[in-house]
Amino acid sequence: MQASPEIGQWLANCAALWLSAHMAHTPRTLYDKIWDAHVVERRDDGTCLIYIDRHLVHEVTSPQAFESLRAAGRKVRRPDLTLAVPDHNLPTTARRDAAGQRIPIADPESAQQLAALERNAPEFGIRLIGDADVEQGIVHVVGPEQGFSLPGATIVCGDSHTACHGGLGALAFGIGTSEVEHVLATQTLLLKQSKNMEVRVEGELGAGVTAKDVVLHICGVLGASGGTGYVIEYTGSAIRSLSLEGRLTVSNMAIEHGARAGLIAPDETTFAYLKGRPFAPKGEEWDKAVAWWRSLATDPGAKYDKVVVIDAADIVPSVTWGTSPEDVVPITGVVPAPESFTDPSKQQAAQKSLDYMGLTPGQRLEEVEVQNVFIGSCTNSRIEDLRAAAAVIKGRKKADNVRWAIVVPGSGLVKRQAEEEGLDRIFIEAGIEWREPGCSACLAMNPDKVPAGERCASTSNRNFVGRQGPGARTHLVSPAMAAAAAVTGKLTDVRKLTSA
Amino acid sequence: MEPVKEVAGRAIPFGRKNVDTDVIIPAHWLKTITRDGLGRGAFEALRQDPDNLFDSPEFKGSPILIAGDNFGCGSSREHAAWALLDLGITAVIAPSFSDIFSGNAFKNGILTVVLPQAAIDRLMEVAQTDPVTIDLESQTVTTPFQDRFSFEIDPFRKHCLLNGLDEVGLTLARGDAISDYENKSAGETPWLAKGVAA
Known part of the structure; x- marks a missing residue:
């Protein structure tokens, strides 16, 4: 210089x-x-x-x-x-x-x-x-x-x-x-x-498994800092099979495993x-x-500094239980016990997360009731996301214990297209609010907030302490899973609603 | 920017891992259009606890923060760096930092010192009672008990910090090279060079 x-x-x-x-x-x-x-x-x-x-x-x-x-x-x-x-x-x-x-x-x-x-x-x-x-x-x-x-x-x-x-x-x-x-x-x-990392997801994604589940699963595998210092290229047949919207969802959360950037x-x-x-x-x-x-x-x-290979068959609809995006479990799973982690500082962090989230080890995720549902954010507010949510909600009603459920399209153009397809009617008829575009309850800088102590099934990207409002408890899920939670009133394996 | 040569004083033995920027400064504090006054919102949730370290008579105003792995992860908000500065913190010592946070810290003259966990553990112990000194020139962290830990820092960042250099000014001086690149790019990838003027 x-x-x-x-x-x-x-x-x-x-x-x-x-x-x-x-x-x-x-x-x-x-x-x-x-x-x-x-x-x-x-x-x-x-x-x-x-x-x-x-x-x-x-x-x-x-x-x-x-x-x-x-x-x-x-x-x-x-x-x-x-x-x-x-x-x-x-x-x-x-x-x-x-x-x-x-x-x-x-x-x-x-x-x-x-x-x-x-x-x-x-x-x-x-x-x-x-x-x-x-x-x-x-x-x-x-x-x-x-x-x-x-x-x-x-x-x-x-x-x-x-x-x-x-x-x-x-x-x-x-x-x-x-x-x-x-x-x-x-x-x-x-x-x-930065260094080069390849995250290769090979195989076919199962029914009900979406791009969001893929990236939540990757967050769980790599941890919140596993990508620090790297740019990650997501490869493999499962990634190739994703729509462009799905690819944006995956790359969006590269930062949640610490990577500087994601690439497809x-x-x-x-x-x-x-x-x-x-x-x-x-x-x-x-x-x-x-x-x-x-x-x-x-x-x-070409050489990658690190390669992580994931079998698509291992990925199921996923949900977070804690206050870091690495705290991911299959919806079929249970809340982990802090002792189950080997790292002592992770044990402490897990205990703090459980206290904040009001969960107990061994509790089945599918028994956790939610009072709020947020479908939106830069991770999941594109037309495909809204279609996936609407497909689950169609013909059903918002559960009574769900106090607040909103769909926030990612842009005015997404909103217009969704309205042309009649998706807005499906949400509104189910008792779910249809909003104007913006970041909204992902980070609660505008009036859209989750009240302290209440839970939210959210299609956003961060479950940090206070992210959706002071004291708010966030469970990160896919749009289809958020829709399932809206109609059942609790975290739900969406496959149970769609397989019939 | 003011030159940075040494940061010395009490160090807050915080030690927590994966401290995200939402914890450092929650989103509702981001509505400001200036850089000042964010210290009030720094670590807001943690400071609800009357016994928190940041407001304790012993550590209030301390220039150094000792933290766990992956400090500053999450949002890119530079408000996190501004909030720390406003709180009086001009150096953070941790086993690792998020890439975006360490860049933001550097641009605001906050030293981010990476040390192995064993050194962190020792400093956490010392910090309970005694001060810590970070010397940028020699790239060392020392204590009154003969502890001496060396750390790595990017030579360019070190040079800028020691001399208080303004990075925008330095790059503007390379304007001709940037123009050359733009001319080349306009020929090779014209669709990228083509803008969306107002």
Whole structure:
């Protein structure tokens, strides 16, 4: 960093020569290839200046970044590669009154944060998809849906679930606010390459087993920090068989095993999903893009630093019992005893989790009653998720002990499609609320909260202490499992409702 | 950013594993549009307990936090780093950190020191009664009892911390290299270079 520009350039040239000499021969992973394609400069200590192709901005982690730019008199280098979408704070109740006027947001702090985004985006020349636009939604739903997120791209957002876009084969990861500022100002990040891990899921998924169950199972296998320092490529026939929506669900939770990012190689499923999306390449450029995307697949013989192989037959509908996403058991199982863990600190953590969750060792998960059901979040709020939930709920009613059940579509477009398919009627007739898009009760920054001491079967991604509201008890499940819980009033093996 | 050379003083023997950023600063504190004042919300749930370490006369305002494995996991919120700073914590010692948190900490001048569990156990013991010193230049953690633990740190991060360098300013100076990359990319992958202007 103190080196003269000449030395910097020389180093960059050396690196380029070295790369061109080695890349032709050394088999590379999907991650290696995307990384190599985005190196602006490589320092001698291995740190690289990496170009960022797509930057998603939301209202929570950006105000301080824009403020710093203003204070330093700095501009946004590529406003055209940046897309701003409010999602975390927005209420999921009606946003416009009958006359089309905006209904004021009750919480003054939420209103202030949303107003800051609406001020900052135009001031810095950034395109904003606002709360009145039908395209508005959770950034991680909007990016792929608009074709803003593309395979082989580097994508960042001040949100850890940016890993989601890896389902398209993009290198996508969450960043902090200082990095948001760095990307806004320079369109780059200074990074060291992570290690490569392959998580291979082979075989056929059983009936009632969804992408969410796959990733919850992986969380259980790897643990909450098993992926730290790695970028994980999910491979194998079970992953290939997933729809694009399902792949986004899997990659979304890469961060829940500590991985910097998740990746799934782009293939025909990916191309079919992207074709015709508003910002996806068109015509001749589309053909060139597809050829490039195909070339990104991991080369035969490429080395992963770690390989984990999972038999798809071992995966059943899953549920969390504790306060870390690694606390996963099959729905057919029981709450584990703290003594069953070998690590003493995990024993302690498990005891604390059980106290918080109000569960006792040996209790059958299927006996646990829930008072709340949340179907939504960047993990599970796409059309496929809503269809899966509606299929279980159709012809049934919400159980009486379920006090609050809401479905929050991931975007206005998902909402519109669901309404065209009549899914909204299925939910409403069952006594389940049909809401406007946003992050909602996944992290309870808006008014959607789970009361203290109550349980929620939730399709979100984190069961942390207080995540869905102070004292709230979260059980992470798939949309079909959440729907099953809504109609039975307790955690339920969805296969019992669908097999008949 | 202020240069960081040494962090010395009492260390909070927290020791907990998998401390997520929702624990460090719950989501309802994220509605701020400034970086200041988040210390009040730091470890909010834990501080409901009147006997918590963070508010005890002995550890209140201590500059060092000792934690367990995977500190700062979960959400990318930089508010976690700002909350620690506002609480007076400028260094965290743990067996491992989440990638995003350690980046956020670094960018705010908070030292994240990785030491093996055995060293953590010893420091937890010392911290009950005595201070701990982290010296960045020599990359060591020492105690008044001749304990001396060496730690690794990325040389670039060390250089930036010791000299208080602004990373955005450093990268802006590489503007020509970034432009060169953009020109090359516009030829090779034009669909990526094409934007979605406002």
